[in-house]
Amino acid sequence: MCGIVGLLVKKPELRPQLGSLMVPMLIGMTERGPDSAGLAVFGTPVNxxxxxxxxxxxxxxxxxxxxxxxxxxxxxxxxxxxxxxxxxxxxxxxxxxxxxxxxxxxxxxxxxxxxxxxxxxSMDLYKDIGTPTEVSDRYDFSHLQGTHLVGHTRMATESAVTPDRAHPFTAGEDFCLVHNGSLSNPNGIRRMLEPRGIHFDTDNDTEAACRFLEWRLREGDTLENALQKGFDELDGFFTFLMGTKDELALIRDPFACKPAVVAETDDYVAIASEFRSLAHLPDIKNAHVFEPAPEEMYVWRT
Amino acid sequence: MSEITVDLAGKPVREVNRLLHDPLNGVTTVNVLNPDGAHNIAVGVNEAVKVEIHGNAGYYAGGMNKFADIVIHGSAGTGVGENMMSGSIRVKGFASNAAGASAHGGLLVIEGDAGLRCAVSLKGGDIVVDGNVGSFSAFMAQAGRLVVCGDAGDALGDSLYEAVLYVKGKIKSLGADAQEEPMTEADFTGVAELLAKAGLKHDPKSFKRIASARSLYHWNADADQEY
CATH class of the missing domain: 3.30.70.100 (Alpha-Beta Plaits)
Structure with missing residues (x-):
């Protein structure tokens, strides 16, 4: 399993509440991912x-x-x-x-x-082993501020439960990815990337997807082109949620094996594996709630 | 004639399911407030009772339903009405993947779109979707009917047995062994009846019939996996 959550606030006055709006989303995904949790938060860039x-x-x-x-x-x-x-x-x-x-x-x-x-x-990243509640308390997630964030709760299947194998994974600068699912060709991706001088920190399958997509971006692809190459090269089950300095992006595999639901209002875009992580959000009853289609790219900009 | 309301805000779903499984003592309607995407709401009901779910339901809402008439005033997560035996479930919004999976009987109506694998392994229930259905719908469906008033995704009816599918809109692709067949008078009558039960206004004449070509019923060693 695993749970993913993402939140992008559209109004500057909501940026101080980013963390407090998100913590119940993360905790709502505890049953899907009780062993580790993490998030990447994007805010005002440094000089x-x-x-x-x-x-x-x-x-x-x-x-x-x-x-x-x-x-x-x-x-x-x-x-x-x-x-x-x-x-x-x-x-x-x-x-x-x-x-x-x-x-x-x-x-x-x-x-x-x-x-x-x-x-x-722009990006800060926190991840550790423990329940989403424990990890949120440990790093005081509720006080985080910023424009958007990407979070994850993990139930490990493809590699050990250690802090470095928790999500989000990152590569390059101001790029991160969380994953619900499992890849069947991560080692093939590694064998393609390692001779190009790309170093891996862990044996985790998600890290292969993260480094592949960041490599495409670094080679000059737009996010959309990089994601299209991801559909071509990455085999397996996935809902991927990615963050860049000014975007959130979501894709699902062609079989939509792993869930995702989106709620959008004038104030925010919120993404989660399941609606139960969105139920507490303000004005959710009037939000546009929809299920993102498989093999489509969804990109939201700040 | 009496009505009970259960507010699930901050409560486990067991609160409403225990109520529905215990003797109902004349209760005819159970309202569920703040379902908030909880899983397994109103599963395994075995009584003719109305269940009104006011909000978005999580996975397996109304699973294994027998006799109850369940309305979800919102969307439904994966596996709504899976293995339903009888009664009815109506989803006012969209339904996620595997809606009506393996349903043996009853009627599932989805007023929005249904996700992938709608009616997978259908075993005798009827499903009417006012919107579109995703890819791999009615995969290995054995008995029962699926009526799609919108479009169908890829591989519709792959490895169909004796279930019959009716589609008004476009079919992106048919699955292995599924074929379009002429509509008979019995098909028009059946579709008209299902649309009437579902309360949807579409012309039965505008539907296509998809059923099994039955070429996979017997193992063919020479097929070389090409179907």
Missing amino acids: EAHRKINLYSGMTEAGADFNWHGLAHAIREEFGTDAEIATSGNHAILTVGSAAAPIKHWIHEHHPKLHILSTGR
Whole structure:
């Protein structure tokens, strides 16, 4: 199983409520995904020269006591750049004033167990093992603000229950993907991408879809063209929900094996695996509720 | 003649199902408020009672229904009316995948569109859809009738047995062993009766009949998987 949720608010005055509107959506998908949960939230981008690197210390020996400020200090010393860190237990957002790639490489060399969750200007990413309620409380999801977000509750089928195998998966910058379903050719996708220098963090099937689509976007495809190539190349069952800096996108496999329902009002677009995650939303009784068709692309822009 | 209302807001669906399964003692109508997409609402009812669900139902609403007349004033999730034995279910909105799966009897009316695999493995029930049906509808349907007033998706009636399908709109493609056949007087009468029961106004003359060519009934070792 697994549950997916997405929310995009159309009015700036609703951005402070993004997290509080979404938490009941995530918790509503507990039965579909009780073992892990996560989300990616998109908000005001940092300055063009800056990058936000989201980090997870839950797999280090120190865990939530990881010395985050020591890490920021060491990066400032090593790279002679700004490095601000905002921490929340085992999660930290490191904002740096220079290119992210060398810093990420340095983190990987010096702190191999520190997991790099995401990189970008607009996106922050949280994921961990635990029920959706536990994970929401751990990272205070209800106070998140922004324009749109993509969330997931996991019931693992294709790889182990670990924080790095939870969703969302990310690749490149400001791109993430959540998945309900299972792919039958993830290893074929990996064998195609790895010789092109694309590195995988886990053995998870969803990561293959995420890296494939991000590779197409990086090669210059529009989101629509990348998704069309996804239909051609990705085999299996899927409802995919993706986030970019200014879009939410949804596709379902041709057999519509995995569910999805959308509710749209003048204020928001909300997506969930099932209506029970949408039932609490404001003015839901007057929302346009529909089931997205298989093999169609749905893209909503902020 | 009495009526009961159950508000499911913050309550488990067991509250309404226990009420429906226990002796009804003269209750003729049960209203369900705030269904909020809960699964299994009004499954396994075994009494002639009216159930009015005011909102969107989750998976398997009205599953295994016997005798009850159930109205969903909203949409229905996967498997509405699956394995229905008798009675009726009316969905005012759209229905998700596998509506009426394996239904043995009764009437399922969907006023909106139905998703994929509508009437899959139908075993004798009647289904009338005012909108469109998705791909693989009536897959391996064995008995009963499916009336589609809109369009049908890909592979309609794949591996059909003796169920009969009537479609007013376009059929994207027929499945293996499904074929269009001429409408007989009995077909026109049957469609007219089902449309009347469903309360839908369409001209029975505008429907096509799809049934099994029965070429898959016997194993053909020379077919080489090409049907």
